[in-house]
Amino acid sequence: MNSVISLTDIRRVFIMGDQQFEALKGVSFDVAAGEFVAIMGASGSGKSTCMNILGCLDRPTSGSYLLDGLDVGGMSSNQLADIRNNKLGFVFQGFNLLARTAAIENVELPLVYAGLHSKERRKKALTAMEQVGLTGKENNHSSQLSGGQQQRVAIARALVNNPAVILADEPTGNLDSSTSEEIMGVFSSLNKQGITIIMVTHEHDVAAHAGRQITFRDGLIISDSRKNPTAKTV
Amino acid sequence: MDFLQTLKIALRALRTNKMRSFLTMLGIIIGIAAVIAMMAVGTGASYVISQQIASIGSNIILVLPGSTTSGGLRTGSGGAQTLSSDDAKAIMAECPSVEYAAGTVRTAGQIVYGNMNWSSVIMGATPELFDIREWPVVSGRSISQQDVDGAVKVCLVGQTVADNLFGSADPVGNIIRIKKIPFTVIGVLDRKGQSPQGQDQDDAVFVPLRTAQRNLVRSQRTGVVSSIIVKAKSEQLIDKAESEIQALLNQRHRITNSKEPDFSTRNLSEILAVAEQSSKAMSLLLGAVASISLIVGGIGIMNIMLVSVTERTREIGIRMAIGAKKNDILLQFMTEAVLLTLLGGVIGIILGAGGATAVSRMLGWPTMISIQSITVAFFFSGAIGIFFGFYPAKKAAGLNPIDALRYE
Numbered sequence: 199m200n201s202v203i204s205l206t207d208i209r210r211v212f213i214m215g216d217q218q219f220e221a222l223k224g225v226s227f228d229v230a231a232g233e234f235v236a237i238m239g240a241s242g243s244g245k246s247t248c249m250n251i252l253g254c255l256d257r258p259t260s261g262s263y264l265l266d267g268l269d270v271g272g273m274s275s276n277q278l279a280d281i282r283n284n285k286l287g288f289v290f291q292g293f294n295l296l297a298r299t300a301a302i303e304n305v306e307l308p309l310v311y312a313g314l315h316s317k318e319r320r321k322k323a324l325t326a327m328e329q330v331g332l333t334g335k336e337n338n339h340s341s342q343l344s345g346g347q348q349q350r351v352a353i354a355r356a357l358v359n360n361p362a363v364i365l366a367d368e369p370t371g372n373l374d375s376s377t378s379e380e381i382m383g384v385f386s387s388l389n390k391q392g393i394t395i396i397m398v399t400h401e402h403d404v405a406a407h408a409g410r411q412i413t414f415r416d417g418l419i420i421s422d423s424r425k426n427p428t429a430k431t432v
Numbered sequence: 433m434d435f436l437q438t439l440k441i442a443l444r445a446l447r448t449n450k451m452r453s454f455l456t457m458l459g460i461i462i463g464i465a466a467v468i469a470m471m472a473v474g475t476g477a478s479y480v481i482s483q484q485i486a487s488i489g490s491n492i493i494l495v496l497p498g499s500t501t502s503g504g505l506r507t508g509s510g511g512a513q514t515l516s517s518d519d520a521k522a523i524m525a526e527c528p529s530v531e532y533a534a535g536t537v538r539t540a541g542q543i544v545y546g547n548m549n550w551s552s553v554i555m556g557a558t559p560e561l562f563d564i565r566e567w568p569v570v571s572g573r574s575i576s577q578q579d580v581d582g583a584v585k586v587c588l589v590g591q592t593v594a595d596n597l598f599g600s601a602d603p604v605g606n607i608i609r610i611k612k613i614p615f616t617v618i619g620v621l622d623r624k625g626q627s628p629q630g631q632d633q634d635d636a637v638f639v640p641l642r643t644a645q646r647n648l649v650r651s652q653r654t655g656v657v658s659s660i661i662v663k664a665k666s667e668q669l670i671d672k673a674e675s676e677i678q679a680l681l682n683q684r685h686r687i688t689n690s691k692e693p694d695f696s697t698r699n700l701s702e703i704l705a706v707a708e709q710s711s712k713a714m715s716l717l718l719g720a721v722a723s724i725s726l727i728v729g730g731i732g733i734m735n736i737m738l739v740s741v742t743e744r745t746r747e748i749g750i751r752m753a754i755g756a757k758k759n760d761i762l763l764q765f766m767t768e769a770v771l772l773t774l775l776g777g778v779i780g781i782i783l784g785a786g787g788a789t790a791v792s793r794m795l796g797w798p799t800m801i802s803i804q805s806i807t808v809a810f811f812f813s814g815a816i817g818i819f820f821g822f823y824p825a826k827k828a829a830g831l832n833p834i835d836a837l838r839y840e
């Protein structure tokens with residue numbers, strides 16, 4: 199099996215003063231290359247906490263996490279920054295684009311931190327923008343783009359550095375249903391090109407685009423099902 | 433991440449808040465301008481002082497009649513008639529550290545040429561005086577030993593006197609009346625300018641010492657001089673020469689321990705110290721203004737950078753999530769702070785140089801802005817950016833990316 203992500207018994211305990219709260223109580227799952235996983239669950243069930251750990255923005259209290267075969271647990275914050283830069287792509291609910299900055303420059307940003315030259319950056323960014331159907335909007339600022347377009351810019355930024363996984367935490371949460379469909383179309387087509395996607399969502403029709411659904415409740419996985427088990431072998 | 437990109441980001445951040453950036457720089461602008469002005473005034477003043485030293489002559493000791501100035505309210509100083517030409521000759525002959533000694537008398541009076549008249553200082557002098565004061569004639573000849581020995585009625589005129597009595601004509605060979613006595617002008621002295629006390633040194637007429645003693649001043653004894661100007665052999669020997677003179681005159685005037693000396697000595701460095709002190713006070717004042725406004729300006733930079741970090745918390749979170757390392761963020765905010773102070777520094781340098789040029793024009797000094805002081809000011813303003821920008825940048829770099837991304 200070719201696992202891109204392998205979580206084993208991940209726990210995350212938040213300490214607030216003298217109180218403790220265990221947001222993840224032992225989560226284990228693997229994601230194979232090319233999978234499209236939807237993570238579902240009620241609000242507060244630990245989905246975002248799990249995504250932050252997957253995204254190397256947070257460290258688990260215990261458990262092991264292998265990303266693309268690398269043990270992330272013992273890495274320094276600089277090494278994690280590199281991992282985020284070249285193995286992961288993020289898409290957030292609130293788009294999180296830089297204000298007063300052209301779309302293409304937002305897309306180029308990961309490549310800036312990767313140390314690429316401007317010519318190469320521009321070339322890759324243009325390709326990524328084409329992939330999400332934003333050709334012609336390169337020089338628009340966030341304020342000159344619709345919500346759906348902003349999220350496409352964010353997706354282009356996530357995929358520009360050719361990551362092992364794209365992580366999306368409720369990417370359609372701020373969008374109306376028809377725009378959501380559009381964005382899901384973008385994700386689906388990227389997945390068809392072989393990109394691994396893990397996405398958190400509340401909505402079943404959104405989750406229906408994914409080949410696999412993992413459901414959280416109170417910091418534990420309560421179900422892990424494949425829509426079409428014959429499509430991929432585990 | 434390459435530095436050009438960091439610079440671009442910093443420039444954009446500054447341009448977003450133009451007015452705020454400018455107001456933030458103001459303290460640095462004023463501080464750096466004061467630094468430049470301070471250095472210009474300092475070098476200008478020391479230039480002027482060294483010019484004045486040159487105008488008086490170097491390594492000078494003055495011997496004055498009467499009691500020492502430290503003796504309290506003794507009005508005798510300068511007015512008593514206790515020094516003589518022989519004292520001057522003895523000093524020159526017997527004190528090994530002395531190069532020249534010249535007795536002079538000094539009076540004031542009316543000088544008439546044709547229908548022109550001018551009131552001026554009249555000095556009786558020996559040839560040594562002009563060696564000591566490094567004061568050549570520009571036309572004619574100087575006073576000779578024969579003029580002194582023979583008490584000849586000849587004179588040298590200073591530039592101011594020449595201008596006022598003769599205009600553009602050459603005074604040499606003409607006869608002027610000093611206190612109604614006719615004197616032949618034998619030479620015109622070079623221009624000297626102002627003394628450290630602000631007197632016009634060119635407003636004077638010089639006659640042979642013995643001529644002056646006999647004809648122009650009244651005294652109880654013959655050969656009385658009103659002061660002796662001494663030149664030590666070198667700067668290192670000034671103090672030695674001064675004590676040699678004191679020992680010699682004590683002996684000649686039969687001064688014992690119980691008797692106060694009837695003369696006093698003063699060296700030029702004491703006189704110039706006063707002038708130096710006032711220019712130092714000016715520099716100190718400017719230095720205080722500079723350091724206060726640089727500190728206040730630096731704190732202003734720190735304050736604005738802290739505000740900027742808070743405002744851009746989300747941006748920092750995005751950058752970190754996308755792969756920015758702590759050092760990238762640190763460098764970004766440091767660059768912004770240093771850019772602010774450097775820009776302020778450059779504006780300050782321009783203003784300070786302009787101000788210093790205006791001041792030196794007003795005072796008639798040469799402009800004294802060195803490349804060195806500009807370089808110092810430039811790097812100093814950069815250093816302020818590094819110093820005061822570090823804490824805010826460190827704060828930005830230390831943010832937790834998850835918290836930063838959630839920040840509203």
Ligand SMILES: Nc1ncnc2c1ncn2[C@@H]1O[C@H](COP(=O)(O)OP(=O)(O)O)[C@@H](O)[C@H]1O
Nearest residue numbers: 212214219221240241242243244245246247248
């Ligand atoms: N930084 C934190 N400090 C304390 N508690 C937290 C923190 N982050 C999340 N939690 C708690 O952990 C639980 C799971 O949160 P989260 O993963 O954000 O849920 P969701 O599934 O809605 O994304 C919630 O009860 C939340 O209050």
Ligand SMILES: [Mg+2]
Nearest residue numbers: 245246247367
């Ligand atoms: Mg959540």
